[in-house]
Amino acid sequence: MDFNNLIQTVLIYALPVIFAITVHEAAHGYAAKRFGDDTAWMLGRMTFNPLKHIDPLGTLLMPVLIYFATSGAFVFGYAKPVPVRFDRLRHPKRDMVWVALAGPGANLLQALLWAVLLFVLIALGLNMEASERFFLEMCRAGVLVNVVMFAFNLFPLPPLDGGRVLVGLLPNKPAYWLARLEPWGFFIVLGLVILGVVSNYWMQPVMRLTYSLLDLLLTPVTYLLR
Template identity: 35%
Template sequence: MLNSASIIRAVVSLAIVVVSVVLHEVAHAWAAYRLGDDTAKRAGRISLNPARHLDPFGSVVLPLLMSLVGGPVFAFAIPVPYNPNNLRKPKRDEVFVALAGPACNFIQAVVGSLAFRALDAAWTGDLLGYQLLSVVASYVYINLTLMFFNLIPLPPLDGSSIISPLLDGEARRTYYRVQRYSMPILLVALYVLPSVLGFDPVGQLLYCTAGSAYSFLMGA
């Protein structure tokens, strides 16, 4: 049953997701521009305006639902457009463009963990300080979750753009055939398996990856 505390946590989580996702997408656009393609720049994606990046379901509804049910919070945004033919070294640079978003989330998590340690050292035990520490801790964990979630090799997630340029021949053709069913696969993994079979593969993956990284960064 929802209460005011859970609703506040969900709203705070959503605000963190919006900030983190916007920076994630700007990183993709900036990397593509620096590597020779200005498609994303011309589309206005090197911008901190959330409206240019957020997908209504993937960036708002999905993370809000995940937060309300108490699960790991993850999200995806509108893919950044780019033309790989404009990149200086297309096969290599496609991977760099795809990695830029998750790398940005990792940098945010590291900065957040350093801020947490500094705030924790100065905390005097007051309620406001505790709440601020909780928000910063959530910022770290959400960014790690976004990082590892987006590394899953299924469209529209970044992992697919990292894997596909590295494949050749029959392996690449087989991967493209699987990609056609990526959204149904993702929806089954996110909703059907946890609700019907009680098996949550995405949640377990994030617990092992983001959870371990969080413990390491926060010294837990």
């Protein structure tokens, strides 16, 4: 493994990853407060300070260990979840859906903004040489990181956001049984990730659809920058 390439990759991805994680978690807190639960606000978690959202194991240690164990072929990690008391929401079952969607929605918006910035920089004449290449690669990393987070967090199994959306949409009895999986959901998802199920049958299709949506949303920008 080329150490210089590793350092360059870390520098390119650092800012996009920090923003992706921080805004994702803060969005959950803002949505929860909007719908009646101020737990995150009271605990100081409704913030864009990345230090408040970093989990030492899931955000720092696990991604590094997996990266080196797989020679950079795979990275997996997570942030410290923003605390939400769903029972304090004004309409718990319905509002749970919006609170859960706020995080992936923030990632989709960030992917769009990074893509817009990429198009603007290219329109201004930046090329793929030296320092200019660094900023273009950072924009591309910003799009990729947020599309990955958007797709992964929508996987329909608690405690991921998609699982909570599904709990909020299902009738009460199946919603109850799905919600009971939450204590083991992380381990189930991790197992499915290792087996390739999440990548092949969820991530790839959802990411393709997401890129198609971004292309559609970027049509006015590409037209204006011609």
